Amino acid sequence: MANKESQSVRQLLMSLCIVLAGAGLVWGFVTSRSGDWVQTGLKFFTGEGAERWLSWKVDGLTMFFLFILLLGQGFSSLYALGYLKEYEEKKKSLWPFYVNWFLFLGSMFGVLLADDGFSFLLTWEMMSLFSFFLVLYENEDHQNRRSAYIYLVMTHVATVFLTAATLFLYTKTGSFAFEVWASGAPTLTTIQxxxxxxxxxxxxxxKAGFVPFHIWLPHAHSAAPSPVSSLMSGVMVKVALYLFLRLVWLTLGPGPVWWGWLFLLVGALSAFVGILSASVQSDLKKLLAFSTIENVGILGIALGSAFLARSWNNDWAMDLALVAFFWHTLQHMLLKSLLFMEAGNIIQATHTRNLERLGGLLKRMPKTALGALIGILGITALPPLGGFWGELILFQSLWTNTLNLTNGWSKVVLPLAIGVLALVGGLSIATFVKWFGVSFLGQARSSVTERATEAHFVQVLAPLLICGLAVLSVLWPSATLALLNLPLSVLRTSDVERIRLALGTPLNLSSSYLVLLIFLTVIVVLLSKRGLRRVTATWNCGAPLTPSMQYTAGGLTNPIRVLFAKVLGSRRHVEGDFGGTRYSLRSLRYEGRIKEVFEDFLYRPLIRGLVWLATQIRKLQEGSIHLYLGYLLITVIVVLIIGR
Amino acid sequence: MAGISENWLNLVLLVLLTSGLSIVYSNRVQKALNWWTVQTIAVSLLILAQGVYHDEPEVIFVGVLLLIGKAGIIPILLRRVLRESKTAWVGEIYLKRATSLVVAGALTIIAYDVTKPLMALPQAGFRNGLAVAIALIFFGLLLMMIRKVAIVQVVGILLIDNGIFLAGFFLTQGMPLLVEMGSMFDILVGIVIIVILSKQMLENYDSLNVDHMRSLKG
Structure with missing residues (x-):
């Protein structure tokens, strides 16, 4: 059994995290209600003059994401309180986890609060590093080490670009401060x-996981321990999106129209590719990770719509797009961390991530199932939960943008984005029906699943609390809108009240839908209690029911796999042993494979090219005396020619 | 300086350049060594003539030293190693003989081009001399680069040494005796060491091909 001491350490540290998050939330509520600092920003530890670095600022935009971070921190820590018990029982040291957990949270605060390029890069790199260590926590598994490595490489390459941009802006404006950059941005040439x-x-x-830079995300999010996955998927990805607003929207200023198009198209691509890959996954957590890519794509579409509306001076569409963005950010953070927690519960109960081995968990883990069900209702954008309203507002924004246009091809492409969004919505329902149906319904597909029991109390409590919050955010939309108003008042220049006009009615209606649904549920439950429900065994032509009669995870979404075979690069191979007659089948072997299209067509050639280049460069220094003498000759000639 | 007439100077320069090109073009190590000996004799004659015309015993002394030390001792030493190694061919890599001759020609042109700003030397022939000296340095480097027998590379070094010596001579019209002797002693000791090393190579690899030295890399 677990050591007493390490148990109290775990409880102490995680409670500390929760208390800090709670205190932060209370502080946020109190301060954001008062004062005009929300728009202008509250600075602290600011250095002197233009040469300043390590300066920090809080404004409405930061505040919104701080709320997201604090919520994520609180819930994930609460969940981790239960989840980490397993490692304790396995006698695995938890100190690496604690240290990196605290530093990871702290560095995310740093990124959000940074007010200059230097502190941004510093905390950003810290965030990458400590999340890398957390992904690497379960490093006994070779696959996890590989995942963490891919993550490290990708995030490093990303930092190269960020460093280049930061240093370039520093040389141009002579300062790291975001304000100075913002005032210096108009002086840059278009190309710069x-x-x-x-x-x-x-x-x-x-970092956000846009296609085609997304390849690390499914690996890293599924390799990390579940509290970390929920934090990475729920919060870290959003931190990257926050920086889009901070660095591009607010600092580089209104750019050319194509920036908006880039966001829109990359967003649409991410949403489509993400959900398509998710639908054919049979890994419990990888599916969720791909769904994160999809949701980031939706957020990218919202950003694109906002950028487009900004350059077309369409305030109405811009407001809608921004509201959709923040609404969906909040909802996705809540629901995706919830789903990762439920996935963690399943994994701890069954020790497998393979959907094909799960099944029938509804009876064994009813509370986990309840949370998961509410989670997927929200994330598949079904009314009346949060996901639906976000996408509805996004549809409206895209449509308003389209209506305002006279230009030919833009007027065609924008509705296409709506179409993509609709397709994504449909696919996501299929995906999560599979995720939920295969793991929770039917019969257990393996013995480990049969022995599954409900998870630890806090591991059930944390997701259910999130469920409550998700319901509350729709039930009390004016509170949520007040939260959304924080960033909006920073990002928009027009009056703040219009947002209420734009959204008040449908969103206030949303709570009535919810009330109606709860009412209906109560009626159904009451009716079923009164004996109108008949419980019998499922009829199966008289034969006993066996688990192999159920849909498999692969079979459920096979139509999608076949339909999008070109995009997914899916291949299948069926081997049947009919034993002489056509009518009885002795055995059947099915092999399905999904190509990792982006890795195969984009990254492999890139890596091969780099390796080729490296070998070419190595030839310069092969240890051949003749070659070195040749360099000598060339150098002498060049020096003589230059020096004459 | 008016001592050596323009015609004589040009004749000597012709010998120097031709011998340099012939070293690059030669297909046997023995031949390259012979051409180098001819070149060194021409260099010492140039110094001797300079000394005789200007009546400077120091310069004459240097010339004699050159004739004995470089044109005498070094070829004997190298020929001995060569005989032991039974190496005849120069071992071409990268460039064949004909191509290397073309490259050497191009290097000569470059040498003339880079010495253009030095037109103001006291005697017009001296500028030619300087160009030829720099061309010889180039030839030496080229030879070391495109041949793989150790002795040929030694010849390359000697060629460079001749070039540097000539360049010093044409630029300063006679370096101090101490510097001349120092440089000569230096190259002599260098050659002795290289001969020892070559023998070592012969013992270990039974060949003078420097490619074998790659196996020494850690």
């Missing part, structure tokens, strides 16, 4: 501005 934007886009987009 676009290059800086692209560097930021690649650097931040990698």
């Amino acid at each position: 501005l676009n290059l800086v934007f692209l560097a930021f886009f690649i650097g931040l987009g990698t």
Whole structure:
């Protein structure tokens, strides 16, 4: 059994995290209600003059994401309180986890509060590093080490771009401060501005998980321990999106129209590729990770719509897009961390991530199932939970943008984005039906699943608390809108009240839908209690029911796999042993494979090219005396020619 | 300086350049060594003539030293190693003989080009001399680069040494005796060491091909 001492350490540290998060939230509520600092920003530890570094600032935009971070910190720590018990029982040292957990949280605070390029880069790199260590925590598994390595490489490449952009802006403006950058941005030439934007886009987009920079995300999010996955997926990805607003929207200023298009198209691509890959996954957590890419894509579409509306001076569409962005950010943070926690519960109960081995968990883990069900209702954008309203507002924003246009091809592409969004919505329902149906419904597909029991109390409590919050955010939309108003008042220049006009009615209606649904549920439950429900065994032509009669995870989404075979690069191979007759089948072997399209077509050639280049460069220094003498000759000639 | 007439000077320079090119072009180590000996004799004659015309015993002394030390001792030493190694061919890599001759020609042109700003030397022939000296340095480097037998590379070093010596001579019209002797002693000791090393190579690899030395890399 677990050591008494390490148990109290775990309880102490995680409670400390929760208490700090709670205190932060209370402080945030109190301070953000008062004062005009929300728009202008509250600075602290600011250095002197233009040469300043390590300066920090809080404004409304930061405040919103601080709320997201504090919520994530509180819930994940609460969940970790239970989750970490398993490691304790396995006698695995938890100190690496604690240290990196605290530093990871702290560095995310740093990124959000940074007010200059230097502290931004510093805390950003810290964030990458400590999350890398957390992904590496379960390093006994070779696959996890590989995942962590891919993550490290990708995040490093991203930092190269960010560093380049930061240093470039520093040389141009002579300062690291974001304000100075903002005032210096109009003096840049178009090419410089676009290059800086692209560097930021690649650097931040990698962390956010935009396709095609997303390849690390499914690996890292599924390899990390579940509390870490929920924090990375719920919060860290959002921190990258926050920086898009901070560095591109507020600092580089209104750019050319194509910035908006880039966000929109990359967002649409991410959403589509993300959900398509998720739908054919049979790994419990990888599926969720791909769904994160999808949601980041949706957020990218919202950003794109906002940027486009900004350059077309369409305030209405811009407001809608920004509200959709922040709304969806909040909802996705809540729901995705919830789903990762439920996945963690399943993994701890069954010790497998493979959907094909799960099944029938509803009876064994009812509370986990309840949380998961509410989670997928929210994340698949089904009314009346949060995901739906976010996407609805996004649809409206795209549509308003389209209506305002006279230009030909933009007017065609924008509705196409709506179409993509609709397709993504449909696919996400299929995906999560599979995720929930295969793991919770039916019969257990393996013995480990049969022995599964409900998770630790706090591991059930944390997701259910999030469920409550998700319901509350829709039930009391004016509170949520007040939260959304914090960043909006920083980002927009027009009056603040219009947002209420734009959204008041449908969102206030949202709570009535929810009330109606709860009412309906109560009626159904009451009716079923009154004996109108008949419980019998499922009829199976008289034969007993066996687990192999159920849909498999692969079979459930096979139509999608076949339909999008070109995009997914899916291949299948069926081997049947009919034993002489056509009518009885002795055995059947099915092999399905999904190609990692982006890794195969984009990253492998890139890596091969780099290795080739490295070998070419190594030839310069092969240890051949003749070659070195040749360099000598060339140097002498060049020096003589230059020096004459 | 008016002592050596322009015609004589040009004749000597012709010998120097031709011998340099011939070293690059030669297909046997023995031949390259012979050409180098011819060149060194020409250099010492140039110094001797300079000394005789200007009546400077120091310069004459240097010339004699050159004739004995470089044109005498070094070829004997190298020929001995060569005989032991039974190496005949120069071992071409990167460039064949014909191509290397073309490259050497191009290097000569470059040498003339880089000495253009030094037109103001006291005697017009001296500028030619300087160009030839720098061309010889280039030839030496080229030879070391494109041949793999150790002795040829030694010849390359000697060629460079001749070039440097000539360049010093044409630029300063006679370096101090101490510097001359120092440089000569230096190259002599260098050659002795190289001969020892070459013998060592012969013992270990039974060949003078410097490619074998790669196996010494850690």
